[in-house]
Amino acid sequence: MEYVAVIGLEVHLHLKTKTKAFCGCSTEFGSQPNTQVCPVCLGFPGSLPVLNKKAFDYAIKTGLALNCKVQNFTKFDRKNYFYPDLPKNYQISQYDLPLATKGYLDIEVEGKIKRIGITRVHMEEDAGKLIHKENCSLVDFNRAGVPLLEIVSEPDINSPLEAYEYLSTLKSILEYLEVSDCDMEKGSLRCDANVSIRPKGETTLGTKTELKNMNSFKGVRDALDYEIKRQSEALNRNEKISQETRLWDAKTMVSVPMRTKEGAQDYRYFPEPDLPPFLVSDEQILGLKNEIPELPTEKMLRFIKEYGLSEYDAKVLTSDKKFAYITEERIKKYPSANKKPVVNWSIGPVLETAAASKMEPADLIIPGGDDEFIKLIKLAEDGQISNLVAKSVFNESLKANKLATQIIREKNLFQISDESSLEKLADEVIKGNPGPVQDFKSGKTNAIMFLVGQLMKKSGGKANPKVVQDVLRRRLTDV
Amino acid sequence: MDITKNTVKHVSHLARIDLCDKELDKLAVQLKSILDFIDKLKELDVKDVNAASHILPLNNVFREDTLSESLPLEETLKNAPQKNDKFFGVPKVIE
Structure with missing residues (x-):
């Protein structure tokens, strides 16, 4: 039987404030x-919590960026439960009046745009960290009280790939907003997933399970893949899915049910008496909305329109805010109307070098800065140096911390496009390779490529291949 | 409102208070009379009164995102019933 997966994601995010909530x-x-x-x-x-204004503003901005309705009246509630990492025995959270609701996020999956609903965005505080030892558990409360944002999606996600795209898109927006580090390894972004399956064509929802403990976006995708397969196989065997929480193990690629305490959770939410409610005026909301920078999708569309980029190129360039910014500066400085060479260089050598040295692409230092980078691209584009030479000059420039133009001058790497000097070389090549010359003359026109290669070799890679071909062709038909 | 022995048992578990059978019986009666007393409020007509989420006429109390001093480690752990190096120690919990 064919099944459809129904997935909802719950993302917890550390807000990037200096101090706790x-x-x-x-x-x-x-x-x-x-x-x-x-x-x-x-x-x-006897201690009294007071809300961090910056955390609150960050939360509202995020709500707005996710197309939510920000509430004019919001309050905090206590979520009561006992666990050693929770010092107050309750977590300050938001229950019935979250600060933002009913938003959406557009994601792109296999070339199609899909809209994923955002149910709610609310603030809460993080708990401490537990370290388990042989005979006891140790508690570190440094993390207790760190401001968290919970972003809950509607169950609009239907595949592990869509879940992955949702998380990537969300992360990119959050990074543009600069409200969080979004570092899953440090726990500043965490994701739980609710998943159920139903036979294709039917509308009744199946029993859902909750997946926890995924520590990368890939982990979320893998855990969902596994869970959908597990549920499908169980239903095919006429087994019942039990509603449970399962922990993902990235090493064994398997999830196991979490041991649960008896009885359903009973959090006894009630309004937090230590925090008065919060009124947010429309002017405040508008003010924060105006602080939201151009977001990845808008930037991508603008790059396509303004600089004539392909959708793919624009998407790669805008996935990282800082990289998008410095690349746009370079595009603007590039003297020709056709900006494609700068884009190709940014997506090619720059990203490749950054990846190879495990650096953020925006942190890559090019000796001589943008001016040198642009000169190098322009020289290659104008045929004064070959593309191959340009790339090796770029690498050498970074490695030796030397200006690209200096390397070109010192090594005399300018391309030979001068026909008279190329003619001399062409005649030598023709003389030295009678076989291929004969082939060419008898109609095997492809043989010219071999002769071009020979000439390139003779010139030490400096001959302009286009001119070489023209000259060779002419000498071959003339002689 | 009906308070059974089981309700008291559930509530006492949530509060992590161990109660013996006799106490459960006794508290069921007491809790019931307290709740019945509070139920008197239901006699009031509150149709036109907004639900209050706070007892003081206050709102929007914020602090700026500026650092203040944390406690010295020694002070933090001073009253901990169990400690281990720089940590609070607790009976082992497993997820």
């Missing part, structure tokens, strides 16, 4: 355990 402790990652704590985030009696 409700106190002035640092949010820095990787510090000594329990050194970024105070009576508020440790839940000491």
Whole structure:
């Protein structure tokens, strides 16, 4: 039987503030355990939480960027449960009046745009970190109280690939907004998935399971692949799917049911009495909306229109905000109307070199800066140096920290396009290769490529291949 | 509102309070009388009153995103019943 997967994703995001959500402790990652704590985030009696304005603004901006309706009235609630990483025995969260609702995110899957609904965006605080030892567990509360944003999607996602695209698109937007580091390895972005399947053509939903513990976007895709297959096989055997939480293991590529405590969770939400409610005026919302920068999709469309880029090129260039910015600066500085060479160089050598040296593409230092980079591209484009030479000059320039134009001058790498000097070489090649010459003359025109190759070799790679072919052709028919 | 022994059992578990059988019986009666008393509020007509989410006429209380000093580690762990190096120690929990 053929099944359709129904997937909803829940993303938790650390907001990039200097201090925690409700106190002035640092949010820095990787510090000594329990050194970024105070009576508020440790839940000491009598302490009072006060909301971080920046975290609140970041949350609203994110809601707006995800096309949500930002609520004019929002409040916090207590979610009550006992766990050693939760010092107050409740988490400050939002229950019935989240700060933003009913948004959407457009993703592109196999060339088609699909709209994924966003149910809600709400603020809460993170819990501490547990480290499990042989006989006991250790608690570090540095993370307790770090501002979190929960972004819940509608179950509009129908395949692991769509889930992957949703996460990539979301991450790209969040990075453009500069509200989060989005680093899954450091736990600043976490994702849980709800998934069920139903026979194709039917509308009743199947029993869903919740997947946790995925630590990369690929992990989310793999875990979903596995779970959809597992559920399909179970249904084919007429087994029932039990509603459970399953933990993904990236090493074994298998998920196992989480051991659960007896009885359903009972969080007893109630309004947080320590925090007064928040009123957000339309003017404030508009003000924050105006602070939202051009987002990846808008930038991509503008690149296509303004610089005549292909959709693919525009997408690659705009996936990283900083890289998009520096590349656009270079495109603007490039003196010709056809901007394609700068794009090709940015997507080609620049991205390749950055990837090879494990650097952010925007951090790649080109000796002499944009001016040298553009000169090099222009020289190649004008045929003064060959493309191959240009690329090796680029690599050498970065490695030796030397100006590209200096290398070209010192090594005399300018392409030979001068016909009289090429004619001399052409005659030598024709003399030295009677076989291929005969082939060419008897109609095997492809044989000229061999002669071109020979001439290129003789010139030390500096001859202009286009001119070489013209000259050879002429000498072969003349002589 | 009907408070059974099982309700008390459930609530006491949520609050992590161990109660014996006798206590459960006793508290069921007491909790019921407390809730019945509170139920008196239902007699009021609150049709035109907005639900309150806070008792004080306050809103939009913020702080700026500026660092303040955290506690010294020694102070933080001072009252911990169990500690291990720089950590709070707790009985082992497994997910």
